[in-house]
Amino acid sequence: MNNRISELFGIEYPIVSGGMVWCSGWRLAAAVSEAGGLGLIGAGSLHPDDLRLHIRRCAAATKKPWGVNVPLMYPQIDEVMKIIADEGVKIVFTSAGSPKKWTSFLHDHGVLVAHVVSSSLFARKCEEAGVDAVVAEGFEAGGHNGREETTTLCLIPAVRKATSLPLLAAGGIATGAGILAARALGADGVQIGTRFALTQESSASEAFKARCLELKEGDTKLLLKKLSPTRMVKNPFFDAVEEAEARGASADELRDLLGKGRAKRGIFEGDLAEGQLEIGQIAADIADLPTVADLMDRLVREYREALEKDYSL
Amino acid sequence: MNNRISELFGIEYPIVSGGMVWCSGWRLAAAVSEAGGLGLIGAGSLHPDDLRLHIRRCAAATKKPWGVNVPLMYPQIDEVMKIIADEGVKIVFTSAGSPKKWTSFLHDHGVLVAHVVSSSLFARKCEEAGVDAVVAEGFEAGGHNGREETTTLCLIPAVRKATSLPLLAAGGIATGAGILAARALGADGVQIGTRFALTQESSASEAFKARCLELKEGDTKLLLKKLSPTRMVKNPFFDAVEEAEARGASADELRDLLGKGRAKRGIFEGDLAEGQLEIGQIAADIADLPTVADLMDRLVREYREALEKDYSL
Numbered sequence: 001m002n003n004r005i006s007e008l009f010g011i012e013y014p015i016v017s018g019g020m021v022w023c024s025g026w027r028l029a030a031a032v033s034e035a036g037g038l039g040l041i042g043a044g045s046l047h048p049d050d051l052r053l054h055i056r057r058c059a060a061a062t063k064k065p066w067g068v069n070v071p072l073m074y075p076q077i078d079e080v081m082k083i084i085a086d087e088g089v090k091i092v093f094t095s096a097g098s099p100k101k102w103t104s105f106l107h108d109h110g111v112l113v114a115h116v117v118s119s120s121l122f123a124r125k126c127e128e129a130g131v132d133a134v135v136a137e138g139f140e141a142g143g144h145n146g147r148e149e150t151t152t153l154c155l156i157p158a159v160r161k162a163t164s165l166p167l168l169a170a171g172g173i174a175t176g177a178g179i180l181a182a183r184a185l186g187a188d189g190v191q192i193g194t195r196f197a198l199t200q201e202s203s204a205s206e207a208f209k210a211r212c213l214e215l216k217e218g219d220t221k222l223l224l225k226k227l228s229p230t231r232m233v234k235n236p237f238f239d240a241v242e243e244a245e246a247r248g249a250s251a252d253e254l255r256d257l258l259g260k261g262r263a264k265r266g267i268f269e270g271d272l273a274e275g276q277l278e279i280g281q282i283a284a285d286i287a288d289l290p291t292v293a294d295l296m297d298r299l300v301r302e303y304r305e306a307l308e309k310d311y312s313l
Numbered sequence: 314m315n316n317r318i319s320e321l322f323g324i325e326y327p328i329v330s331g332g333m334v335w336c337s338g339w340r341l342a343a344a345v346s347e348a349g350g351l352g353l354i355g356a357g358s359l360h361p362d363d364l365r366l367h368i369r370r371c372a373a374a375t376k377k378p379w380g381v382n383v384p385l386m387y388p389q390i391d392e393v394m395k396i397i398a399d400e401g402v403k404i405v406f407t408s409a410g411s412p413k414k415w416t417s418f419l420h421d422h423g424v425l426v427a428h429v430v431s432s433s434l435f436a437r438k439c440e441e442a443g444v445d446a447v448v449a450e451g452f453e454a455g456g457h458n459g460r461e462e463t464t465t466l467c468l469i470p471a472v473r474k475a476t477s478l479p480l481l482a483a484g485g486i487a488t489g490a491g492i493l494a495a496r497a498l499g500a501d502g503v504q505i506g507t508r509f510a511l512t513q514e515s516s517a518s519e520a521f522k523a524r525c526l527e528l529k530e531g532d533t534k535l536l537l538k539k540l541s542p543t544r545m546v547k548n549p550f551f552d553a554v555e556e557a558e559a560r561g562a563s564a565d566e567l568r569d570l571l572g573k574g575r576a577k578r579g580i581f582e583g584d585l586a587e588g589q590l591e592i593g594q595i596a597a598d599i600a601d602l603p604t605v606a607d608l609m610d611r612l613v614r615e616y617r618e619a620l621e622k623d624y625s626l
Binding site for chain 2: 002003006013014119120121138139140147148149150151152153154155157158161171172173175177178180181182183184185186216217218221222226246247248249281282284285300303304306307309310311312313
């Protein structure tokens with residue numbers, strides 16, 4: 001094996017499934033790992049007790065490497081980290097916070113650490129914090145997103161220059177051709193969210209998945225910039241946020257409008273009107289709901305086909 | 314030659330310099346064409362009499378193919394099109410309007426037509442209108458921009474599916490690796506703006522160029538979405554627009570704030586505080602001001618280096 005990401009995590013293909021709220025349970029994570037990628041359980045939408053359950057089920061479902069994504073602003077973060085250590089998790093992807101606080105704790109417990117960034121400034125901070133790999137995620141990604149709005153095409157070369165760490169590109173990648181583009185830009189591998197959210201094994205509701213398959217270009221947009229910028233699908237809830245922002249609503253007003261549990265309502269419960277439907281721009285290019293095994297086969301086949309083409313000038 | 318863009322325009326490399334207001338005069342266009350690409354004069358910031366002058370100077374400076382970019386919302390569009398026909402221009406890139414109105418006029422005068430789009434919907438309209446090539450430009454591009462905010466990484470595969478026309482990718486491309494990424498996504502070639510704006514031959518002011526070389530990630534942003542979405546550099550004018558938008562300013566208020574001639578003031582006259590400084594996100598990755606000849610050599614060398622790398626899985 002010749003790929004830094006595959007070598008680091010002991011996997012067959014440098015393809016990671018993102019830890020997406022309400023999509024990335026043990027079933028999706030185990031399926032991705034069984035198919036030769038690296039599956040992540042998304043801790044962000046799991047109660048600590050449920051996280052423990054998902055970790056145990058994932059460990060029972062596959063002997064291949066898998067990991068957990070932990071958003072560092074998680075309220076019971078200490079409890080989550082204790083569970084990860086107790087359960088012997090070997091790989092953690094941290095996001096939405098500083099990599100400084102938890103990297104050495106995780107290393108002390110024998111855990112490999114990757115951290116998700118949206119700028120080369122934070123990529124340098126990852127290197128200082130001693131993380132093992134960096135995920136650089138661009139503006140086109142679904143859900144929570146960077147303030148700089150840097151797209152994957154612009155972000156990957158910048159992060160590649162800023163750090164020598166193994167690098168995963170994220171945001172807007174859903175095909176083998178997209179993986180090749182990411183590697184041409186300097187990434188060693190990819191973290192794929194949206195494409196894995198729209199598989200059989202994703203724990204999102206069928207209504208959410210069906211809605212995402214219908215999306216066209218321009219049907220998602222980054223809103224809530226006065227709180228935490230979030231890419232979501234246009235629906236009546238989206239319209240209410242957009243209307244409030246257009247008239248200059250304050251952060252407090254937006255917080256009230258958002259309320260609690262909007263993403264669960266949209267993604268997990270399938271309330272297509274009043275839920276917050278988080279998905280990436282590349283959903284517009286996705287039209288089916290394959291099993292993870294079929295999708296991984298397809299990504300690898302497409303990648304090899306893209307690589308075989310004649311790109312001579 | 315094996316490349317559809319190179320064959321169509323009779324050029325050595327499938328690299329086009331965008332028709333950028335206040336940057337793309339005859340000097341830049343001729344230099345790009347002399348170096349084996351396709352140089353475009355940007356008609357958008359030229360009075361019709363000046364356009365005629367630039368066309369004649371470009372024709373005198375190079376015997377290789379070159380063209381003119383015409384934003385179709387140009388007030389004296391009929392006069393501009395008459396000049397193009399009279400002067401025997403052979404290649405026109407149209408933008409900011411429907412390709413239906415002028416394509417047959419241009420074809421009748423022996424002119425090849427490419428049209429710039431920001432969505433696959435408009436790419437299909439280009440095919441219906443009979444244009445010869447499509448430029449698909451993503452969210453990261455400088456200046457005026459699509460409402461859908463689709464990034465180049467997401468846009469190119471979508472446009473590739475929507476039309477069989479020769480396809481140029483634009484937005485966020487400034488290196489050979491970026492060109493390879495664009496081709497992996499399905500583009501036949503690239504239109505490059507920002508990188509050519511920051512060359513010796515660009516007609517932008519030295520103050521504007523120097524400011525752009527200092528930019529970091531997040532230093533440009535898309536504003537004026539209630540008028541026509543425009544990517545510009547953060548400066549006091551930008552702050553005033555952003556502040557107005559945050560409090561819900563109307564389109565009329567924004568129009569008053571914008572006034573007339575902001576882009577000229579910023580780009581051409583070098584008023585870094587009160588001018589509108591239009592440049593793409595990829596400026597953050599640009600640190601020098603080469604001649605066009607040196608830049609073209611570098612792009613081709615980088616491209617071949619990127620192509621030689623080992624991308625095996």
